[in-house]
Amino acid sequence: MSATELPARHGEPPAGHGELMDGVYRWQRHVYDLTRKYYLLGRDRLISGLDVPVGGTVLELGCGTGRNIVLAARLYPDARFFGLDISAEMLETASAAI
Template sequence: MSAVSDHALLMDRIYRWQRRFGIYDATRKYYLLGRDPMLADVRPKPGGAVLEIGCGTGRNLVKAAMLYPEARFHGIDISQEMLAAAEKAIEGAGLGDRVRLAKADAAAFDPQSAFGEKGYDRIFISYAVSMIPQWRQVVAEAMTRLVPGGELHIADFGDMRGLPQWFGRAMIRWLGWHHVTPRTDLFTVAAEQGGRSVEKRLHRGFSWIAIIRKD
């Protein structure tokens, strides 16, 4: 079995019961604190195309589609369990005509075959790079899918250096139990992508947001 298949099975196993009983969204709102600040910065052009990598339960896609009603949205995830939850959320919000989903590996994603899209004005990744083993490859691949002037927005856990040491150590240990690894070199990797990058440190380093603009 390939590493991609192994990761897909792991994600399905982790989230199968959480998403079916509503545990995922009910709990994540208390610590995925960078999601909404990231979405507020996305600001696609009217008529623009937006992709979420690792769309999970569809929470961010629904919120973004409501924030930016003149854009169209696509979401990909490697977990079929999460895609089932996202599809339900999107249909429940009445956004089925503006938000489309596909199962895909973010490190080898072809938007033309999946959605008939050549490139994106905006791509965002919310708390997924900390769970993707080949996350650097995913970031580099996402940059190739942007049109000139497009932006990649990434929100995830930070290094937590501004927080009490005991809390930071406990949080990192707890995240590890859930197969989450904060990417402390996120800003370095973002700066290496060849575009202009912006670093945002929120909540005393608990949350990080990286924005990379493709020239």
């Protein structure tokens, strides 16, 4: 078993971390931002202070629902934004948000 594999359930192959995160966020992603207000304190101010140059590029690792990228793209329309997340479920939600 590699460092990225999790123990298998009886009769199933080992799950990778991405599969584990998909299981966690499959349903949570629909209410994720609404239920994590305390984690977002100061986030909008941080994003507004990024000072992204015209033509600049921003990469968010662990973009989740895409909330931060959507806000940043509205504030800096002349920049390019990319988001990565290990959860395909979260990326599906992020894609729908943009």
